[in-house]
Amino acid sequence: MSADTQLEKWEVFIQSKPGANFVHAGCVHASDKKMALQNARDTYTRRGEGTSIWVVPCDAIVASNPDENDMFFDPANDKTYRMPTFYVMPEGAKAI
Amino acid sequence: MELKEQTAVQSDLLKSFEEKIGRDDAIEPKDKMPDAYRKHLIRQISQHAHSEVIGMQPEGNWITRAPSLRAKQILLAKIQDEGGHGLYLYSAAETLGISRSEMIEQLHSGKAKYSNIFNYPALNWADIGAIGWLVDGAAIVNQVSLQRTSYGPYSRAMVRICKEESFHQRQGYEIMAKMMAGTADQREMAQDAMNRWWWPALMMFGPHDSESPRSGDAFKWKIKRQSNDELRAKFIDKTVQQAEVIGLTIPDKDLKWNEARGHYDHGPIDWNEFYNVINGNGPCNKQRMDHHKRVHAEGAWVREAAEAYRAKKEKQLFQSKN
Numbered sequence: 141m142s143a144d145t146q147l148e149k150w151e152v153f154i155q156s157k158p159g160a161n162f163v164h165a166g167c168v169h170a171s172d173k174k175m176a177l178q179n180a181r182d183t184y185t186r187r188g189e190g191t192s193i194w195v196v197p198c199d200a201i202v203a204s205n206p207d208e209n210d211m212f213f214d215p216a217n218d219k220t221y222r223m224p225t226f227y228v229m230p231e232g233a234k235a236i
Numbered sequence: 237m238e239l240k241e242q243t244a245v246q247s248d249l250l251k252s253f254e255e256k257i258g259r260d261d262a263i264e265p266k267d268k269m270p271d272a273y274r275k276h277l278i279r280q281i282s283q284h285a286h287s288e289v290i291g292m293q294p295e296g297n298w299i300t301r302a303p304s305l306r307a308k309q310i311l312l313a314k315i316q317d318e319g320g321h322g323l324y325l326y327s328a329a330e331t332l333g334i335s336r337s338e339m340i341e342q343l344h345s346g347k348a349k350y351s352n353i354f355n356y357p358a359l360n361w362a363d364i365g366a367i368g369w370l371v372d373g374a375a376i377v378n379q380v381s382l383q384r385t386s387y388g389p390y391s392r393a394m395v396r397i398c399k400e401e402s403f404h405q406r407q408g409y410e411i412m413a414k415m416m417a418g419t420a421d422q423r424e425m426a427q428d429a430m431n432r433w434w435w436p437a438l439m440m441f442g443p444h445d446s447e448s449p450r451s452g453d454a455f456k457w458k459i460k461r462q463s464n465d466e467l468r469a470k471f472i473d474k475t476v477q478q479a480e481v482i483g484l485t486i487p488d489k490d491l492k493w494n495e496a497r498g499h500y501d502h503g504p505i506d507w508n509e510f511y512n513v514i515n516g517n518g519p520c521n522k523q524r525m526d527h528h529k530r531v532h533a534e535g536a537w538v539r540e541a542a543e544a545y546r547a548k549k550e551k552q553l554f555q556s557k558n
């Protein structure tokens with residue numbers, strides 16, 4: 141076994157309070173799930189920043205390709221009727 | 237592709253990259269970027285990471301000798317933060333395609349540098365105050381500016397680091413203030429530490445702008461947002477007042493407020509000393525590097541054991557399934 145192994149990379153996501161979204165915080169190195177969670181806690185929540193942590197092996201993350209953004213996100217571009225501001229509301233209508 | 241076509245593609249890529257920089261859009265790991273941008277960032281971020289980690293050494297010496305349990309807990313927490321900051325930065329550099337092992341190798345071979353300031357010794361407890369107040373104070377000025385750097389992962393690491401660093405500076409200033417409110421011997425110790433750390437702290441910002449022009453790629457590509465002299469002036473301006481409040485004297489007889497510039501003028505910095513320390517002749521260069529190499533080698537069995545444990549668990553899982 142090589143002496144300079146730096147273990148596997150894991151991406152870390154933190155939930156800052158109950159009910160909040162999990163937000164990407166950074167990355168840690170660890171040999172297994174338990175060590176990844178402990179390292180993530182020590183590295184990213186030293187000041188009570190989190191109520192919950194997800195760790196995901198880096199190679200399990202699939203990311204979109206920025207070069208294909210135009211094509212990839214194109215289906216959303218011409219559908220302004222998905223926005224509430226698209227609609228004309230009758231004068232005087234309230235709470236809508 | 238013909239060479240001519242290749243060059244055209246390259247210049248199109250550069251153009252769209254620079255347009256993005258112009259719009260102040262952050263550059264993310266999967267975005268196309270010029271090789272020189274990637275190289276500059278790897279060099280700068282890894283140097284920054286190494287500085288955080290090597291910076292644990294001068295303070296680590298004082299954990300067992302802290303004057304109270306309170307001081308010891310605080311120092312431990314601060315040093316743990318520095319280790320954490322190193323990890324944020326190594327992670328940011330890894331997104332550019334360099335591995336942690338390569339970065340450590342470059343540190344050990346001397347190809348990658350770390351901040352010169354950590355080649356000075358921490359001789360007594362007042363030095364722990366001076367390091368927190370002046371060295372972390374100078375680092376904060378630089379890091380606040382880098383929060384707006386163009387590379388997303390580096391910028392995000394800086395935001396996180398800046399949130400944590402202000403405790404470091406305040407704990408250092410508190411140590412200095414306490415000593416200045418103490419006996420004549422304590423005041424002398426604090427002033428002595430100030431005298432030794434002031435000039436190296438000013439050198440942390442690097443050579444004058446006249447030596448290191450603003451026109452380089454680092455500015456064009458918004459890796460760097462403010463020049464060395466601008467940042468140095470910011471640090472001096474706020475530190476002079478803090479020194480006055482607790483009765484410390486800045487060891488520079490030429491220090492004078494310049495109304496026209498709106499900054500303090502300072503005396504000449506001894507750049508011979510700066511380059512001498514960079515080139516390996518500082519008081520602690522060898523000690524810092526020997527220590528890092530030794531601890532890295534001594535820790536290898538822990539990493540190997542972790543891998544072996546994982547392999548054993550996986551084997552057990554496989555056997556229980558079959």
